[in-house]
Amino acid sequence: MFLELLRRRNPGLLAAAAHLHQSGDLPANCYALDLDTVAANAAAIRREADRLGLSAYAMTKQVGRNPDFCRTIRDAGITEAVGVDLQCAVADHLGGLGIGHLGHLVQIPRHEVSTAAALTPRYWTVFDDTKATEAATASAAAGREQPLLARIEAPGDRFYRGHEGGYPADQIVAVAERLDALPGARFAGVTSFPTQLFDPAAGRVVSTPNLDTLRSAAAALRAAGRTHVELNAPGTTSAAMLAMLAEAGATQVEPGHGLTGTTPWHAVTDLVEEPAVLYVSEVSHLWSGRAYVFGGGLYVDPVLGLGGTRALIVPRGGGLDDAYLVDVEMPAPEAIDYYAMADVSAAPAVAPGDTVLFGFRPQAFVTRALTAGVTGIRSGDPAVSGVYAADGSAPLRLDSTDTPATASTERAS
CATH class of the missing domain: 2.40.37.30 (Lyase, Ornithine Decarboxylase; Chain A, domain 1)
Incomplete structure (x- = not known):
């Protein structure tokens, strides 16, 4: 297609x-990336996100965290990435991007939280109090206060098999208070995935119940006196659907396939x-x-x-x-x-x-x-x-004079 x-x-x-x-x-x-077109795509998403007051964090796993791709989108205005796992966040950092978000979808293993904290992520998602405490402890040791996003779930929410987990959404006010009480951390907002998906019957992207769960949680938090709640809403992201997310109250979006024009919506409609x-x-x-x-x-x-x-x-x-x-x-x-x-x-x-x-x-x-x-x-x-x-590093290259001890592993230039 x-x-x-x-x-x-x-x-x-x-x-x-x-x-x-x-x-x-x-x-x-080899996956070949048209960097001129990637730059144009990233700039279009950045312009629309800026118009709507949204923070945009790039997902780079689809293209193997390619460093030239990272630098291209950074120069086009998307300067921070979301790490789908810690390895992704490290590769994005080495590729020249700041880390806007980590811990979602994949939580940080307990003995690797100091590495995660050293990346100084803007936001860090946790699924439960154990992971929140680990993140807070590592951040306190690094001398910083880490804004945490709570991954939440409610009956009827949609998750891919193997992606399940999170705090009960109806307990979010108490969760926020517990996260605020952790030395080295503070509660910043909520997230889920996927908050929107392509609907083949409709021929467009539509929201999932997860987005309503986020909206309800944000409303409960505001009613409890919290004046600002970050609402991270990833899934099937392109410039064409940012207005819908902004209207729903989202503050953060995470384009991935949108940067290469390969979301399902792109397969049936000529988007920007x-x-x-x-x-x-x-x-x-x-x-x-x-x-x-x-x-x-x-x-x-x-x-x-x-x-x-x-x-x-x-x-x-x-x-x-x-x-x-x-x-x-x-x-x-x-x-x-x-x-x-x-x-x-x-x-x-x-x-x-x-x-x-x-x-x-x-x-x-x-x-x-x-x-x-x-x-x-x-x-x-x-x-x-x-x-x-595929992990963003340069492949080993040998020539006829190399031995295993002398083979070059320098990054390609």
């Missing part, structure tokens, strides 16, 4: 990725953000009418279902006009994605080494893929700014 979106709205990224792979600058098993990411692979070998395509990053975010997948195969020395659009059999979700298998029965000229381009919703951080920012696509002079592993 997102391949067709790329062909229509950002063919320059497809052409640049094919050229850069054929020149050897983009490796196979344009698609800015694709997956680059290569034909490994041919067998029985199929081209076996290198994998490693073939995890497709299943939010839109696991329908058929297609790819473009660009012959060596050719361009998009020479490409074959083929059906691809992806590895089963329970299998290791060593290869995908492309039906090339109607593409007899396909050969090992040809470029393969996919368009789908990535979650690079759960893969063994590489990521690479590409600059200059809009000006017609594309170049790879750096290649990184």
Whole structure:
């Protein structure tokens, strides 16, 4: 679905990725990021957030916490990130972003709270008093008072399986008082996830019961005399739905796929953000009418279902006009994605080494893929700014003179 979106709205990224792979600058098993378009997307979200008085924290896990991506959105005005886990927050910090929020979705392990506190997060989410005490103790030891967000839940709220947890929403006033009493911390507000989701029947993003739970909690806190309550409302975030969140009382939003134009809403409606990411692979070998395509990053975010997948195969020395659009059999979700298998029965000229381009919703951080920012696509002079592993670090690179003791692990420049 997102391949067709790329062909229509950002063919320059497809052409640049094919050229850069054929020149050897983009490796196979790599998510390529159009940094010019990422910058435009981030600026559009930042403008709308500023207009509505919302704080915007970037979610970078989808693109492997790529440092060039982090610097691009920072320069476009989104200067702080949300760490989905502590490793994400550390990678964002190393990539040049401040930490606006951590602890949600993944709480901080108890022996790692000092590392979290050293990141000086603007907000830290806790699910219960044990985690609140750990966060407060680490923050006090670091000489600071940490604003805490309470993750809350109420009957009827919607959570992905394995994401459950939080304080009972109807106890929020007492929870706030307990958090305020902790040396090194203070209560700042409430959060939940997802507070909005794409509705395929409606063809747009709609709020979940979780958002009403946050609104009710905020109202109870104001009635108890609290004049300002932060309301953190993540989920399927793009510029198009920020007004709805602001009207509901949200104060914080967390764009992730919106920065690359790959939310489910983008798949069916041309929103202001344009698609800015694709997956680059290569034909490994041919067998029985199929081209076996290198994998490693073939995890497709299943939010839109696991329908058929297609790819473009660009012959060596050719361009998009020479490409074959083929059906691809992806590895089963329970299998290791060593290869995908492309039906090339109607593409007899396909050969090992040809470029393969996919368009789908990535979650690079759960893969063994590489990521690479590409600059200059809009000006017609594309170049790879750096290649990184899925955790935001530079991959090990060897040359013929290296031994394991001398191999370079320097960040790509």
